Amino acid sequence: MDNIAGSKSSLGWAVNISVVLLVALWVFPTFGLLVSSFRTADQIVGSGWWASMFPSEQTERFRASDPDENRVQNGDLFVVEGNIFEENGGGGDIQSWGTSSRAVDAYQPGDVADLGDGETFSVDADGNYTWSGNEEQISGRGQRAFVTAVSPPEFTTENYVNIMTSGNDTDNMAKAFFNTLTVTIPATIIPIVVAAFAAYALAWMDFPGRAILIACVVGLLVVPLQLALIPLLKLHVGIGIGKGYLGVWLAHTGFGLPLAIYLLRNYMVGLPRDIIENAKVDGATDFQIFTKIILPLSFPALASFAIFQFLWTWNDLLVAKVFLIDATGQTTVMTDQIVNLLGTRGGNWEILATAAFVSIAVPLCVFFAMQKYLVRGLLAGSVK
Amino acid sequence: MDAALLGLTTIIVGVGGCIFYFYFSNVVLDKVIFPAEGPDAGRNINRANMVRPWLFLFPAMFALGLYLAYPVFETLRLSLTDRDQGGAFVGLANYNQMFAEPKFWEALRNNLLWLIVVPAASTAFGLLAAQLTDRIKWGAAAKSLIFMPMAISFVGAGVIFKLVYEARPADQSQIGVLNAVWLQFDGGFGSFLLLQALPALILLSFAGIVAYVGWIFVQPIANSRERGGGAGFVPLRLFVGVAALYLVYLSLSSLVGIFTFTYPYGEPQTWLTIPFWNSFFLMVVLIWIQTGFAMVILSAALRGIPEETIEAAIIDGANPFQIFFKIKVPQIMGTIVVVWTTITIVVLKVFDIVFAMTNGQWETQVLANYMYDKMFRANDWGVGSASAIIIMLLVTPILVWNVYNARKEMK
Numbered sequence: 001m002d003n004i005a006g007s008k009s010s011l012g013w014a015v016n017i018s019v020v021l022l023v024a025l026w027v028f029p030t031f032g033l034l035v036s037s038f039r040t041a042d043q044i045v046g047s048g049w050w051a052s053m054f055p056s057e058q059t060e061r062f063r064a065s066d067p068d069e070n071r072v073q074n075g076d077l078f079v080v081e082g083n084i085f086e087e088n089g090g091g092g093d094i095q096s097w098g099t100s101s102r103a104v105d106a107y108q109p110g111d112v113a114d115l116g117d118g119e120t121f122s123v124d125a126d127g128n129y130t131w132s133g134n135e136e137q138i139s140g141r142g143q144r145a146f147v148t149a150v151s152p153p154e155f156t157t158e159n160y161v162n163i164m165t166s167g168n169d170t171d172n173m174a175k176a177f178f179n180t181l182t183v184t185i186p187a188t189i190i191p192i193v194v195a196a197f198a199a200y201a202l203a204w205m206d207f208p209g210r211a212i213l214i215a216c217v218v219g220l221l222v223v224p225l226q227l228a229l230i231p232l233l234k235l236h237v238g239i240g241i242g243k244g245y246l247g248v249w250l251a252h253t254g255f256g257l258p259l260a261i262y263l264l265r266n267y268m269v270g271l272p273r274d275i276i277e278n279a280k281v282d283g284a285t286d287f288q289i290f291t292k293i294i295l296p297l298s299f300p301a302l303a304s305f306a307i308f309q310f311l312w313t314w315n316d317l318l319v320a321k322v323f324l325i326d327a328t329g330q331t332t333v334m335t336d337q338i339v340n341l342l343g344t345r346g347g348n349w350e351i352l353a354t355a356a357f358v359s360i361a362v363p364l365c366v367f368f369a370m371q372k373y374l375v376r377g378l379l380a381g382s383v384k
Numbered sequence: 385m386d387a388a389l390l391g392l393t394t395i396i397v398g399v400g401g402c403i404f405y406f407y408f409s410n411v412v413l414d415k416v417i418f419p420a421e422g423p424d425a426g427r428n429i430n431r432a433n434m435v436r437p438w439l440f441l442f443p444a445m446f447a448l449g450l451y452l453a454y455p456v457f458e459t460l461r462l463s464l465t466d467r468d469q470g471g472a473f474v475g476l477a478n479y480n481q482m483f484a485e486p487k488f489w490e491a492l493r494n495n496l497l498w499l500i501v502v503p504a505a506s507t508a509f510g511l512l513a514a515q516l517t518d519r520i521k522w523g524a525a526a527k528s529l530i531f532m533p534m535a536i537s538f539v540g541a542g543v544i545f546k547l548v549y550e551a552r553p554a555d556q557s558q559i560g561v562l563n564a565v566w567l568q569f570d571g572g573f574g575s576f577l578l579l580q581a582l583p584a585l586i587l588l589s590f591a592g593i594v595a596y597v598g599w600i601f602v603q604p605i606a607n608s609r610e611r612g613g614g615a616g617f618v619p620l621r622l623f624v625g626v627a628a629l630y631l632v633y634l635s636l637s638s639l640v641g642i643f644t645f646t647y648p649y650g651e652p653q654t655w656l657t658i659p660f661w662n663s664f665f666l667m668v669v670l671i672w673i674q675t676g677f678a679m680v681i682l683s684a685a686l687r688g689i690p691e692e693t694i695e696a697a698i699i700d701g702a703n704p705f706q707i708f709f710k711i712k713v714p715q716i717m718g719t720i721v722v723v724w725t726t727i728t729i730v731v732l733k734v735f736d737i738v739f740a741m742t743n744g745q746w747e748t749q750v751l752a753n754y755m756y757d758k759m760f761r762a763n764d765w766g767v768g769s770a771s772a773i774i775i776m777l778l779v780t781p782i783l784v785w786n787v788y789n790a791r792k793e794m795k
Contacts, residue, residue, distance in 0.1 A: 012519075015516050016520055019513075019516050019520060022513055022516070022526075023530060026529060026530045026532070027529050028561070029544045029672070030533070030536070030544055032544070033543065033544045036547060045556075045559065046557065047557050048558060048560075048561070048564050049559070050564075185391060186394045186395045189395055189398070190394075190395070190402070193402040194402055194443045194444050194447065195444055197402075197406055197440040197441075197443070198444030201437045201441045205437040205440070206437075207437040207438070210437075213441070213445070218786050218787050218790040219787045220448055220452045221786065222729050222779055222783050222786060223452050223456060223779070224729075224732065224776060226733065226735075226752055226755055226756075226772045226775055227455050227456050227459045227775070227776055228452060228459075230462060230759060230768065230772075231455040231458035231459055231462070232451060235450075245391065245394070250451070251451065253447060254448065255452070257447055258448065258452065286440075287410045290440075315536070315539070317537070317538070317539055317739070317740075318735055318736065318756070335539040338540070338543060338740070342546070342740060342741075349550075349559070352543055352547075353543070353547065359537065360536050360537070360540045363535040364532065364535050367532065367535035368528070371528055375531075375680050378680055378681060379684050
């Protein structure tokens with residue numbers, strides 16, 4: 001189609017570049033957090049995460065180890081040997097070094113620096129140094145050395161280990177992870193069952209008031225759940241459920257139902273009429289038609305809604321805060337814990353980034369695995 | 385794990401209970417109440433079929449009524465009563481109290497700002513992404529990456545963007561991307577081009593588009609005067625015209641602001657504490673999330689456009705931009721409206737982003753967060769409910785519109 005006008009060749013590269021830029025812009029923030037979650041606290045504070053992708057060149061000051069303790073007599077000379085990285089931390093490939101702050105790159109690795117009166121100092125590429133001289137020279141404080149080293153990108157999974165096994169209650173995400181899972185699974189499954197029967201009735205059974213009920217469901221789709229918070233909390237406390245899992249499951253079920261009924265009804269109404277009428281002629285009851293024919297055929301719609309509801313309950317903060325999390329904080333979910341971490345650990349990006357990624361990882365996996373159904377559900381839910 | 389066991393039990397009880405209910409209520413109906421045998425068999429079958437839909441519907445209708453319909457009325461009632469006086473009816477006192485609070489007006493103003501910017505930007509980006517990705521080979525992969533933020537929670541997105549906006553003292557290395565980029569600007573020609581000329585261009589084109597849309601709305605009134613014909617919705621048209629005029633004035637005055645403002649070059653900025661502009665930095669988060677949604681829906685709509693219309697335009701010599709704006713966009717206008725209203729609903733309920741990133745400090749308050757503040761921090765159910773009712777009022781036009789469309793479609 002585009003070839004007819006011959007516009008493809010002239011605009012093709014511009015389109016490609018624009019899409020690359022757009023995608024980069026959209027992925028960049030998430031990628032930054034992912035990279036940060038694999039860096040140590042010092043690395044995160046020391047440089048931007050984008051710098052960690054490349055080998056970094058750093059010049060640092062070292063000191064040879066204490067000569068009075070470590071020197072070894074070798075004939076007339078005293079020698080101190082060691083490795084600057086092992087003694088001072090750090091690492092990398094040494095590019096150049098020097099003994100004075102005014103000329104930090106005076107020597108190549110392996111060179112021997114003459115410090116006068118027979119005193120010498122040398123550093124090789126791996127950081128091994130040799131410092132030799134007479135008894136007086138090799139005493140007092142260790143020789144200074146300025147070393148410029150290139151260190152490769154360095155990543156660690158330590159943050160994840162810390163955050164899942166930390167003894168500190170506010171940092172530990174393992175419990176919050178399981179709490180979130182506990183909230184999510186029943187809150188995803190129960191509304192599907194309830195909604196499927198109602199959707200079947202609204203799609204394939206004839207009764208007075210059907211149109212009005214469908215209109216009601218469409219209306220309830222957009223009712224802000226903010227309105228439901230206080231009345232329902234009062235109700236839950238009134239009938240003795242209080243704050244807890246049962247309350248949050250019920251609330252999620254109620255809030256998820258309009259979308260579930262709407263999506264499933266729209267899908268079921270499109271199923272071929274012949275199948276259902278044939279089954280009726282053969283003497284099948286509505287219950288049998290529903291379980292044996294409609295449910296298996298509606299699998300794509302069921303999957304769509306399941307993904308929606310899963311993402312929504314997993315990512316939810318408000319409903320959990322109102323209906324689940326009590327004063328003891330034992331039932332905290334991940335979103336709530338991250339918000340708390342933002343308050344108490346605002347600057348500790350290694351904890352924040354890792355905690356956020358633990359909570360993001362599961363929905364992202366579900367998203368990429370089931371994207372087809374998600375898109376289908378979105379289209380059925382909005383375009384109609 | 386205690387909770388896990390409880391969860392498993394709930395699934396079994398919940399799902400089992402539902403199936404048990406549906407199965408046995410059907411059995412009872414068919415075998416006990418209206419048995420399909422004996423002298424009244426035919427009449428009983430008919431009766432059973434009249435009752436059955438309600439058996440299927442009952443659990444869902446009960447849950448919907450209890451969890452969504454009843455709270456609307458209960459919240460309305462609560463907003464007219466005072467909890468401290470034992471729930472006594474106080475008329476509009478809560479509303480008066482709320483209207484007297486500057487924080488409420490700040491929240492309302494910010495919400496309106498969100499309502500204009502986020503749906504517009506998300507839809508525009510979504511349309512752009514949909515149109516561009518439809519034309520290239522790796523479009524599906526690109527789409528799925530732009531769509532990805534949909535799976536990320538608002539809280540997670542908040543953390544992601546807090547890192548982007550992170551500011552550190554000038555003598556340390558910046559770890560937030562935005563500040564690292566900001567410090568590259570030094571007030572030279574490049575800075576002028578990117579920070580003054582480009583925004584000015586965007587503002588000018590925005591003013592142009594708004595003026596054009598306003599003119600389209602107002603024009604029929606002028607025409608009808610001349611010809612004496614009727615132009616419908618005169619108040620609405622006038623309102624849109626006035627609103628457009630105001631927006632044009634606003635963008636032209638900020639145009640002057642861009643050139644008179646002295647930028648603090650070389651100083652790292654704490655983006656989320658700059659009044660007024662910080663709201664925009666929060667909106668970016670929601671735009672980032674919602675663009676994927678808009679893209680997916682609009683891309684499907686673009687594919688649904690009949691190819692003949694486009695081929696005809698190409699043969700008539702239309703260039704790609706003309707094809708896009710004059711052939712494609714008008715044909716998917718209905719879908720654009722749907723996307724716009726859906727995102728509007730999301731914006732009205734936006735809570736987590738503000739709660740996690742600024743908690744309404746530095747003049748970033750929005751209605752949903754204001755309501756949460758009132759209900760659960762100040763424990764003032766009256767004012768909290770009143771603000772929830774305001775959110776409901778803002779949603780109502782869309783609710784009516786959706787119901788109207790759904791009914792039209794079913795006929």
